[in-house]
Amino acid sequence: MQETCHFRRLHHWGLPPVYSLVLGIDLLEKTDLKSPLSEKSPYISIHSFKRVIEMKAAMLYGVKDLRIEDIPVPKAGAGEVLVKVKAATTCGTDLKIFQRGYVEKVIKLPTIFGHEWAGEVVEVGEGLEWPEKGMRVRAGNSAPCLHCTMCQKGKYNLCENMIWLWGAYAEYVKVPARMVLVNMQEIPQHVSFEEAAITEPFACVLHGVEEARVKLGDTVAIIGAGPIGLLHLLTVKKMGAEKVIAIDLVEERLHFAEKLGADETVNAGKVDAAEEVRQVTGGYGADVAIEAIGLPSTWEQALKLVRKGGTVLEFGGCPPGTEIKVNAEMLHYGELTMLGTFHTTPLHFKKALNLIASRTIDVRPLITRRMKLEEIKEAFKILSTSKSEIKIAINP
Numbered sequence: 001m002q003e004t005c006h007f008r009r010l011h012h013w014g015l016p017p018v019y020s021l022v023l024g025i026d027l028l029e030k031t032d033l034k035s036p037l038s039e040k041s042p043y044i045s046i047h048s049f050k051r052v053i054e055m056k057a058a059m060l061y062g063v064k065d066l067r068i069e070d071i072p073v074p075k076a077g078a079g080e081v082l083v084k085v086k087a088a089t090t091c092g093t094d095l096k097i098f099q100r101g102y103v104e105k106v107i108k109l110p111t112i113f114g115h116e117w118a119g120e121v122v123e124v125g126e127g128l129e130w131p132e133k134g135m136r137v138r139a140g141n142s143a144p145c146l147h148c149t150m151c152q153k154g155k156y157n158l159c160e161n162m163i164w165l166w167g168a169y170a171e172y173v174k175v176p177a178r179m180v181l182v183n184m185q186e187i188p189q190h191v192s193f194e195e196a197a198i199t200e201p202f203a204c205v206l207h208g209v210e211e212a213r214v215k216l217g218d219t220v221a222i223i224g225a226g227p228i229g230l231l232h233l234l235t236v237k238k239m240g241a242e243k244v245i246a247i248d249l250v251e252e253r254l255h256f257a258e259k260l261g262a263d264e265t266v267n268a269g270k271v272d273a274a275e276e277v278r279q280v281t282g283g284y285g286a287d288v289a290i291e292a293i294g295l296p297s298t299w300e301q302a303l304k305l306v307r308k309g310g311t312v313l314e315f316g317g318c319p320p321g322t323e324i325k326v327n328a329e330m331l332h333y334g335e336l337t338m339l340g341t342f343h344t345t346p347l348h349f350k351k352a353l354n355l356i357a358s359r360t361i362d363v364r365p366l367i368t369r370r371m372k373l374e375e376i377k378e379a380f381k382i383l384s385t386s387k388s389e390i391k392i393a394i395n396p
């Protein structure tokens with residue numbers, strides 16, 4: 001039924017067949033559907049809710065300049081959906097943007113901050129027969145155009161016309177029409193809003209480890225035991241990694257990684273990480289190394305952690321203009337594969353939510369604190385200094 005609904009949405013918006021590829025729909029099987037948009041269609045329902053004029057939102061004006069303001073509640077236009085945010089989760093990217101800024105292509109200031117959220121549909125724009133008012137959903141934080149050259153090549157995460165959605169740290173968030181179509185999912189009843197909000201970073205991690213081709217029996221070294229490093233840890237364990245080595249500078253985080261299943265932990269502030277990884281891999285190095293921090297020094301360090309023929313996934317984004325040194329001998333004679341991955345695709349978002357819902361990957365331990373929207377500045381202060389907080393769930 002889910003797919004039929006999607007098809008109706010596609011049909012209405014007159015989108016090219018390439019959408020079917022993204023959403024995994026066999027259009028040929030569905031061509032016998034009657035016009036889904038006939039006047040009598042029971043699927044068309046335009047809802048309205050008692051309009052609240054203003055809402056609280058955390059507006060980001062610049063580096064470390066985050067303000068709680070009362071702003072107008074957005075209205076859902078044609079094809080758009082207005083959602084009451086029930087939970088938003090803090091993200092390493094948010095912290096990075098808060099502390100040092102980010103590329104303008106992705107975030108234009110001032111803006112409502114935050115991008116990991118889940119909530120309840122309160123208003124459905126004209127022309128949409130899905131979702132329904134009251135439905136529990138998650139969406140975003142991106143939607144590819146499906147038309148550009150990169151999309152046509154199947155690299156949806158590199159779409160040249162990507163739209164980004166910021167606005168999680170607010171009472172309401174308006175989901176753009178394209179995002180309703182390609183990157184919004186219903187949340188199963190047994191999944192909490194805060195769990196569902198983690199779909200976004202998890203989708204990025206899934207995309208990364210798939211590209212890095214982690215295999216059953218691999219030894220994987222992960223630099224960084226923050227939220228992203230820990231998501232990598234949970235995922236590669238499920239993919240059959242025989243040994244996972246967590247590397248960080250903070251002892252508390254390494255303990256946390258151990259609790260989540262890390263087989264070995266290395267405090268890179270106390271010992272030489274490359275030496276240590278070699279020691280626990282019989283002198284060879286890991287099959288795969290994942291950098292989950294976003295610093296040139298750790299990007300370079302990751303290259304020293306793998307065996308000949310190993311793979312290095314540079315996952316953490318470095319500041320624009322960053323360059324790193326690569327040992328050509330290692331790359332050539334050691335046949336290293338070095339790759340970067342950025343963001344994720346609608347397919348991975350869908351897969352991520354399913355894996356969270358089935359608890360194949362249990363993301364619940366990653367939420368270490370819950371705070372109110374009004375306390376958002378405090379939340380970022382805590383994240384900047386705390387050694388033990390992983391993700392904070394913000395409840396408006």
Ligand SMILES: [Zn+2]
Pocket residue numbers: 091092093094115116200201
């Ligand atoms: Zn995120």
Ligand SMILES: [Zn+2]
Pocket residue numbers: 144145146147148149150151152158159160161162
């Ligand atoms: Zn595109």
